[in-house]
Structure formats: structure tokens, C-alpha cells
Amino acid sequence: DTGVSQNPRHKITKRGQNVTFRCDPISEHNRLYWYRQTLGQGPEFLTYFQNEAQLEKSRLLSDRFSAERPKGSFSTLEIQRTEQGDSAMYLCASSLSLGVTATNEKLFFGSGTQLSVL
Amino acid sequence: AQSVTQLDSQVPVFEEAPVELRCNYSSSVSVYLFWYVQYPNQGLQLLLKYLSGSTLVKGINGFEAEFNKSQTSFHLRKPSVHISDTAEYFCAVSDNYGQNFVFGPGTRLSVLP
Numbered sequence: 001d002t003g004v005s006q007n008p009r010h011k012i013t014k015r016g017q018n019v020t021f022r023c024d025p026i027s028e029h030n031r032l033y034w035y036r037q038t039l040g041q042g043p044e045f046l047t048y049f050q051n052e053a054q055l056e057k058s059r060l061l062s063d064r065f066s067a068e069r070p071k072g073s074f075s076t077l078e079i080q081r082t083e084q085g086d087s088a089m090y091l092c093a094s095s096l097s098l099g100v101t102a103t104n105e106k107l108f109f110g111s112g113t114q115l116s117v118l
Numbered sequence: 119a120q121s122v123t124q125l126d127s128q129v130p131v132f133e134e135a136p137v138e139l140r141c142n143y144s145s146s147v148s149v150y151l152f153w154y155v156q157y158p159n160q161g162l163q164l165l166l167k168y169l170s171g172s173t174l175v176k177g178i179n180g181f182e183a184e185f186n187k188s189q190t191s192f193h194l195r196k197p198s199v200h201i202s203d204t205a206e207y208f209c210a211v212s213d214n215y216g217q218n219f220v221f222g223p224g225t226r227l228s229v230l231p
Contacts, residue, residue, distance in 0.1 A: 004161070033219070040127070042208050042221030043162070056218065091161070107219060109154075109161035 002026060004110035006092050012116045013082055020078045021113045025094030032075050033107065034067055035091040036060065043091055049075060050097065082117045089114050120145040120211045122222035130228045133201055139194040139225045141183075141209030151192040152210040152219070153183055162208065168192065179203065204229045 005024040013019050025032050030051050035043035046065070047057045051072040061067075064082075069075040079086055093107040123142045131137045143149065153165040166177025173185040183194045192209060209222040 035221075040223065042122070042124075042210075042223045043219075045218060045220065048218075093162075106164055106167070107154075107162075109163070111159075111161045 004092055004094050004108050006090075006110035006113050008113060009111065010114045010116075012118065014118055015082060015084060017082055018078065018080045019082055019115065020076055021090055021092075021115075023075045023077070023092030023094075023110060025074070025092070026096075026108055027073075029094035029096050029108070030072070031095045031097045032069055033093040033095075034075070034077050035093065037089040037091055037112070038087075046077075079115075082115075084117045087115055087117045120147075120149060120213065120218075120220045122209050122211050122220055124209055124222035124225050126225050127223065128226045128228065130230060131199055132230050134198045136197050137195065137199050137203075137227065139207050139209075139227065141192045141194065141222060143190055143192065143209070143211045145190075145211060145213070147213055149211045149213060151183075151185060152212070153177065153181070153192070153194050154208045154210060154221075156206040156208065156224075158205070165194070165207070199227070199229045201229050201231060203227060 007022045033048040034046040037043045045058050047067050049069040052069050064080045067077045089112040091112045093109045095107050121144050151168040154162040155165050156162045166175045168175045168185045176182045181196050206224045206226050208224045210219050212219045
């Protein structure tokens, strides 16, 4: 399967612990996005990368959240000192940008990592 | 800033009946519009998109959507639904640089036998 892969599928942690999620995008895709989805809501944008550069971060991304894409391939999202409000599905998506005006942009989503903070 | 409204959180419909899922957006710039579907326990998949040109867009699985600029709407329609169409449907908008996708809250379509 050459789609977007996310690990782990599920993560249960205690409040105050740190967690890290991994996303492997489609190999030729240069853009990678992180979204958060809570029950009954649509995905909320967190951040995105163009290759290894993190180009935009949402205000939702507090200083406890950090994302990296060190080699422009896979990405990690780390949450430090988790809180119960962090419980959500964390989605990764990737796309192939054709340039500044990405007229054919299409997001491919992974199945997500479901985080439960107890 | 862009925003997306999906007024119907749940839409139950009988099999083979037509369905329309509503989507309205607001934006101060030109936008691209999308419908994504999320089947149970699966990731989001693109159904269709409007970038430019014809305002009637056809997508996969028999779905279509019509872009109405004056009403800032992009409603999704299917003339005859199947049980397998049961899923969560998300309308999304991005600016014309494709840098930021904003999703609506979703509409859960339940197709009843």
C-alpha cells in the first residue's frame, strides 16, 4: 500500500505524559499536513510542511505541540505534558504541490492516530 | 479567513432516494472547494473538487456538486443513494494557493434500507 501511513493507530496515555506520532506520506509528495479531529467536528488545521520547512502553524498549536519533518519525508508530531483536552484523532495528509499556485492540489489522508488522555 | 458551514449534522435517507448535503462558505479571496468522504474506520477520501470552469462538478460514486458564487454554496447531490454511501461527508475550502484547507463540521449521511 503506497498511501499515507500513520502510527500508532491508537494511543492511550496518562495526563502529563509526552506522546509522539509518526506520519509517512506518499513518497513523492512534497507537502505534509497535520489536522486534529474531535467527535462531531471536521478536521482542524494544525500545521503544514513544504518539504522540510514548516510554513504555517495554527493558533491551536500551543507550545506543548511540536512537529518536525527533518528530511522532507516522514513527519512526527509530539505533544508534551498531555492534557485531557488533547484527546482527539490526529490526521496526517500529504499532497503534491505543483508550485505557488497549486491548481491541482489534492489531499491524501491517513487513517489517523486516536489519542486518549486519561 | 475562510470558513465552512454544513447546516445538517445528520441526514437520514432511504435507499434509492435522492439526497442533497448542504455546504456554504465564506471567504474574502478566490477559493477552491472540495467534498471529502470518510467511511467508518477509514481516512478521508476526495469525492470531487471545484477549481474553476463549469460550476457543475461530477465526482466519484455518482456524486455531483454545484458551485454557486452568488449564494456562496457548494451543495453535494446524488440522485439515488446506496447503503454503501453511509458515511461522514465534509465540505472544505482552500485558498487558491492551496496552502490551507478549512473543513466544515461534517454531515453524517445514513442510508436506510
